[in-house]
Amino acid sequence: MTRRKMLVSGGLGFLGSEIAKNFFQDFDITVIDNLSTNVVSIDDLKDICNEISYRNMDLAKMSEEDLDWLNTELKDTTIFCHFAAAVGVKKIDQSPKEAIINENKVGHDLLPLLAKHQTKTIFASSSEVYGNQENCKEDQCLQIGSPDILRWGYACNKLMTEFLLKSYEIPHIILRLFNVTGPGQSPKYGMVMPKMIRDAIKTGKITIYGDGTQTRSFCHVSDLIASLEYLIEQDKFSNQTINIGNDKNRVTIEELAHLIKDTLELDLEIETIAFNDEYSDNSKDILKRSPSIEKLKQFYHPQVELKAIIKDIAKKYE
Numbered sequence: 001m002t003r004r005k006m007l008v009s010g011g012l013g014f015l016g017s018e019i020a021k022n023f024f025q026d027f028d029i030t031v032i033d034n035l036s037t038n039v040v041s042i043d044d045l046k047d048i049c050n051e052i053s054y055r056n057m058d059l060a061k062m063s064e065e066d067l068d069w070l071n072t073e074l075k076d077t078t079i080f081c082h083f084a085a086a087v088g089v090k091k092i093d094q095s096p097k098e099a100i101i102n103e104n105k106v107g108h109d110l111l112p113l114l115a116k117h118q119t120k121t122i123f124a125s126s127s128e129v130y131g132n133q134e135n136c137k138e139d140q141c142l143q144i145g146s147p148d149i150l151r152w153g154y155a156c157n158k159l160m161t162e163f164l165l166k167s168y169e170i171p172h173i174i175l176r177l178f179n180v181t182g183p184g185q186s187p188k189y190g191m192v193m194p195k196m197i198r199d200a201i202k203t204g205k206i207t208i209y210g211d212g213t214q215t216r217s218f219c220h221v222s223d224l225i226a227s228l229e230y231l232i233e234q235d236k237f238s239n240q241t242i243n244i245g246n247d248k249n250r251v252t253i254e255e256l257a258h259l260i261k262d263t264l265e266l267d268l269e270i271e272t273i274a275f276n277d278e279y280s281d282n283s284k285d286i287l288k289r290s291p292s293i294e295k296l297k298q299f300y301h302p303q304v305e306l307k308a309i310i311k312d313i314a315k316k317y318e
């Protein structure tokens with residue numbers, strides 16, 4: 001029997017590489033990445049499975065050769081996991097033009113090809129589209145802030161890709177991801193969980209931006225992978241949007257800092273500084289963010305609780 005094929009854009013990033021590592025037994029996998037914010041190399045993936053292939057390609061600037069390659073690949077691709085993006089509040093804060101234009105162009109030539117081949121596409125959208133809201137449900141009204149604050153360009157681009165997937169009539173599942181984290185996530189672009197844990201272990205100090213009352217719900221990457229195992233094989237949620245997160249792991253950022261201190265049994269200094277001492281006027285902090293996961297719970301219940309997430313990430317820095 002011929003093996004099924006999966007293409008993963010952003011496949012050398014945190015989530016894309018986890019997908020490659022977890023699905024190579026069932027699929028022939030090719031990862032596409034432009035090495036802009038990758039966290040692994042293709043050699044790292046080949047150490048796990050030598051059969052995983054790699055195409056160095058910028059989806060936002062595809063050459064004729066890239067387009068021909070993609071067109072040929074998509075003829076017999078079963079699943080396209082679309083995870084390439086410029087990610088992280090810090091990344092968008094530091095180079096908003098580059099990040100927003102990248103995200104805007106990434107789908108420009110890709111989506112028509114996915115439509116032509118009717119490739120089942122799993123798109124990594126973001127909880128950012130909900131803005132400042134708690135207990136967010138997939139069908140509720142969304143909230144995008146003013147374009148004067150460039151951070152919102154990320155959410156706007158995610159939402160536009162959601163619209164385009166539907167307009168092009170590409171068979172799809174949209175995942176709105178709520179703070180999916182794990183040892184593979186880089187602290188480099190402001191991801192709060194790996195950054196706090198790294199700083200706690202390496203410097204003995206955690207910095208909270210703002211007053212610490214902001215809420216977030218953290219989901220372990222293994223819970224994303226387990227939900228993908230279902231979504232890739234089943235058609236029940238075709239052309240739908242699903243929140244992926246863990247509603248039991250909702251904390252304020254101040255609570256998170258103390259939980260890290262207690263869980264890792266560290267003698268830590270916890271300091272608070274103003275959000276805009278660290279971030280420019282391109283960014284504004286999100287004060288409330290948590291998912292409703294009623295839809296996800298129709299087929300999967302997230303497993304990994306907050307203390308276990310902290311311990312798992314800490315192993316990388318100890």
Ligand SMILES: NC(=O)c1ccc[n+]([C@@H]2O[C@H](COP(=O)([O-])OP(=O)(O)OC[C@H]3O[C@@H](n4cnc5c(N)ncnc54)[C@H](O)[C@@H]3O)[C@@H](O)[C@H]2O)c1
Nearest residue numbers: 010013014015033034036037038059084085124126179180
């Ligand atoms: N981790 C989360 O909690 C979270 C939350 C919401 C949304 N997402 C989405 O999930 C996806 C993966 O996120 P991640 O945390 O793995 O980020 P990541 O930065 O680790 O991975 C993104 C990868 O995409 C690649 N890339 C960027 N632009 C590209 C381009 N033009 N062409 C080819 N490759 C390109 C990067 O080099 C990187 O390897 C992103 O689309 C992100 O917006 C993640």
